[in-house]
Amino acid sequence: MSPADPSPPAPRTPDLPTDPSGHRGRSTPVPGDWSAPTPDRPVHATVLLPGSKSLTNRYLVLAALAGDRSRLRAPLRSRDTLLMADALRALGVRIDDVDPDGDVAGSVPDWLVSPPEHLRGDVRIDCGLAGTVMRFLPAVAALARGPVHLDGDPQARVRPMGPVLESLRALGVELEDSDGYLPLTVHGRGSVRGGSVTMDASSSSQFVSALLLAGARYDEGITIHHRGRPVPSQPHILMTVETLRDAGALVDDSEPDTWRVEPSEINALDVSIEPDLSNAGPFVAAALVTGGTVRIPGWPQYTTQAGDLMREILDTMGADVRLDRHGLTVIGSGELVGIDIDLHDAAELTPTVAALAALASTPSSIRGVAHIRGHETDRLAALTAELGSLGGAVTETEDGLRIAPAPLHGGRFRTYHDHRMATAGAIVGLRVHGVTVEDIETTSKTLPDFPGLWAGMLSGRASVAALSPSEEPAR
Missing domain, CATH: 3.65.10.10 (Enolpyruvate transferase domain)
Known part of the structure; x- marks a missing residue:
């Protein structure tokens, strides 16, 4: 490519892996999978998140x-x-x-x-x-x-x-x-x-x-x-x-x-460094899914982070969302409605929104995110396969997803080495018993000790993620 020829090369997206039966995105749990917790009561917690x-x-x-x-x-x-x-x-x-x-x-x-x-x-x-x-x-x-x-x-x-x-x-x-x-x-x-x-x-x-x-x-x-x-x-x-x-x-x-x-x-x-608002997405989503309350201290009044759109998304899907000088508070009723949204400018939120949409009582449409086929994995294909493997009614479109209400069941949720796929599986597990998530440690890409933070939130403990200075990144 040169200034006279700005066309980028076609992305090389790998095929999604298959299980022994040949069905994409489906397999039985294997040792090392993470059992996504399904709480028996609404979540009420304050979650301190690390920086962006x-x-x-x-x-x-x-x-x-x-x-x-x-x-x-x-x-x-x-x-x-x-x-x-x-x-x-x-x-x-x-x-x-x-x-x-x-x-x-x-x-x-x-x-x-x-x-x-x-x-x-x-x-x-x-x-x-x-x-x-x-x-x-x-x-x-x-x-x-x-x-x-x-x-x-x-x-x-x-x-x-x-x-x-x-x-x-x-x-x-x-x-x-x-x-x-x-x-x-x-x-x-x-x-x-x-x-x-x-x-x-x-x-x-x-x-x-x-x-x-x-x-x-x-x-x-x-x-x-x-x-x-x-x-x-x-x-x-x-x-x-x-x-x-x-x-x-x-x-x-x-x-x-x-x-x-x-x-x-x-x-x-x-x-x-501001808290990472995209990483906050699954945690504030938990308030909506469980009918509880989650507070994120330090949520900025003004920010350039695309994750700030979660406030509007959660409000549209049924939560009571409040931002003040103390941070963000999300209060859920446990009832989720679908959403029709263009996420072109906040495409990193697509897995979180798709997981919520799979739990909603009315249809959803996510548009403007064709480019996430070139992210850590082809996220549109991966979400279609994994939500579908749990019974979800998901259709991949040219630039997004359509998701209709459907009864979900437990099963293995593959992540394809993609941290946001892993957290999407955790969100579904909040309401669906028996969801296991493959390679939950892939979340360490952007969020140290996600399982510990998630468990702390579900138990109601205030929690914060940190790595010791000597800890090496996961390979």
């Missing part, structure tokens, strides 16, 4: 490119963010744990990020299955002095990267890739010319964010023109723009489908 993955990884990148030391307060420590931290350490960035200010119960250490004078090359980076790592880091690696090799999990090798890689080529960056996919090598020369590129970002907003985050350090800055179908998850681009402005970068996003970052220094940061 999207914000943590954006601030890590900016801190690595800043002119001085930064402090990230209450960062998320999950597989995706630990992979980002390790990748930046490989490039020569120092990231230290420091105790938070004050005596805050359950708090995690802050990160003190000290950028090097020059990013180093001749290194290998493990991207895992983290879209932010595999898509943000090539634009950063182009500033290193020497080659940077990137690879990840087998599933990461089918997630498209072509638009951002071809845009880097158009800016003069030399790289070798696998037809728009991992593995790849970026031959960093210590600087990037920068300038103007045209890309098709209709399959992922991360392509735009990747160039914006590094663009202030390019000699001519960066101007990105999008040409193609509407960019999905626009709030994530707004999040990127606002984090850049937090770091003193000059960003012009006044023209539709065009973003400009001026060449400049990046200021050191001292920021607190």
Whole structure:
């Protein structure tokens, strides 16, 4: 792809696995599966959630490119963010744990990020299955002095990267890739010319964010023109723009489908990371499903996180939703009604909404999410298979799902190494006895100790997730 040819490569989505009988998404439980709890009473709990993955990884990148030391307060420590931290350490960035200010119960250490004078090359980076790592880091690696090799999990090798890689080529960056996919090598020369590129970002907003985050350090800055179908998850681009402005970068996003970052220094940061609102989705959904009450302290009054849409979704589906200075409170009656919603800008919520829709008393339609076929797995096919295997009436459409009321039964819910599939299975299990979820540990990608948090919520205990500084990300 070049500015004159913005078409991205076709995504390489793997087939969904089958059980021995040949039926997709169906099999009997196996050792190691997680039994999704079905409570016998409404849930009443306060749940303290860790920080946003999207914000943590954006601030890590900016801190690595800043002119001085930064402090990230209450960062998320999950597989995706630990992979980002390790990748930046490989490039020569120092990231230290420091105790938070004050005596805050359950708090995690802050990160003190000290950028090097020059990013180093001749290194290998493990991207895992983290879209932010595999898509943000090539634009950063182009500033290193020497080659940077990137690879990840087998599933990461089918997630498209072509638009951002071809845009880097158009800016003069030399790289070798696998037809728009991992593995790849970026031959960093210590600087990037920068300038103007045209890309098709209709399959992922991360392509735009990747160039914006590094663009202030390019000699001519960066101007990105999008040409193609509407960019999905626009709030994530707004999040990127606002984090850049937090770091003193000059960003012009006044023209539709065009973003400009001026060449400049990046200021050191001292920021607190908001709770992850998309990860909050299953927990607040539990109030609606069980007819209980769940409170999330620290829910921001204003945010660029797409997960904030959960407030509107839960209200539409039958909950009483209240946001005040103390946080978000969701009160459910136990009655769920269906929803007709376009989730194009908050597609990461699709598994949560689909699970709720499968429990609703009226039909639902989810639209505008064709691009999630290229996420950790083909989420539309996976949700159709797994909800269907439990008796759900789910039809996959061109750009979403239609879900009709149907009696559900227990069974095995496959996750396909996708953290949001795992939490969708947990939501269904709140009302359907006998649901077992495959590979619940895949939730550690963005939420450490999901089973512990879930159990704490169901027991009514206030709970918080944290990883010790020495804990390694799950492989």
